[in-house]
Amino acid sequence: MALWRVWQIFDVRQVMIGLGAFLFGLAIMIHFVLLSTDRYNWFDGPRSAKSSASIPAMPK
Amino acid sequence: MDKQGLYLGNVSDAEAKEFHNGFMMGFMIWLAVAIVAHYLVWLWRPWLSMKTASIELDQAISTITTLLT
Numbered sequence: 001m002a003l004w005r006v007w008q009i010f011d012v013r014q015v016m017i018g019l020g021a022f023l024f025g026l027a028i029m030i031h032f033v034l035l036s037t038d039r040y041n042w043f044d045g046p047r048s049a050k051s052s053a054s055i056p057a058m059p060k
Numbered sequence: 061m062d063k064q065g066l067y068l069g070n071v072s073d074a075e076a077k078e079f080h081n082g083f084m085m086g087f088m089i090w091l092a093v094a095i096v097a098h099y100l101v102w103l104w105r106p107w108l109s110m111k112t113a114s115i116e117l118d119q120a121i122s123t124i125t126t127l128l129t
Contacts, residue, residue, distance in 0.1 A: 004080035009066045012079060039105060039115070 007015075034040040038047065071079075101107075 004077045007076040007079050008068060008071050011068065012071070040107075
């Protein structure tokens with residue numbers, strides 16, 4: 001084990017900055033992808049009038 | 061004791077262990093928040109269950125029915 005030794009191999013500052021940038025970018029991308037869908041858009045829901053007219057009740 | 065190879069040599073053992081403890085604590089908190097959030101979203105709209113497929117199937121059936129009538 002001795003996983004703590006990773007901080008003697010990689011610079012803490014660079015790892016924290018890299019992780020922050022990567023995780024933020026990934027999170028932003030995933031949230032935007034969800035917003036672009038019909039089912040997972042949590043603002044106003046489905047866009048097209050046809051799907052809102054014909055969509056059956058959401059299963060709970 | 062001189063370590064060779066990968067070791068940068070700018071962090072003592074005690075410092076590395078201390079940071080590692082803090083990093084692991086923060087990581088666990090972040091992981092707990094993420095798991096709770098994913099669970100709540102699953103309750104709202106599950107994304108792997110057969111319900112996902114059946115909703116699109118229902119929509120397709122409704123669309124085709126509307127187009128035919």
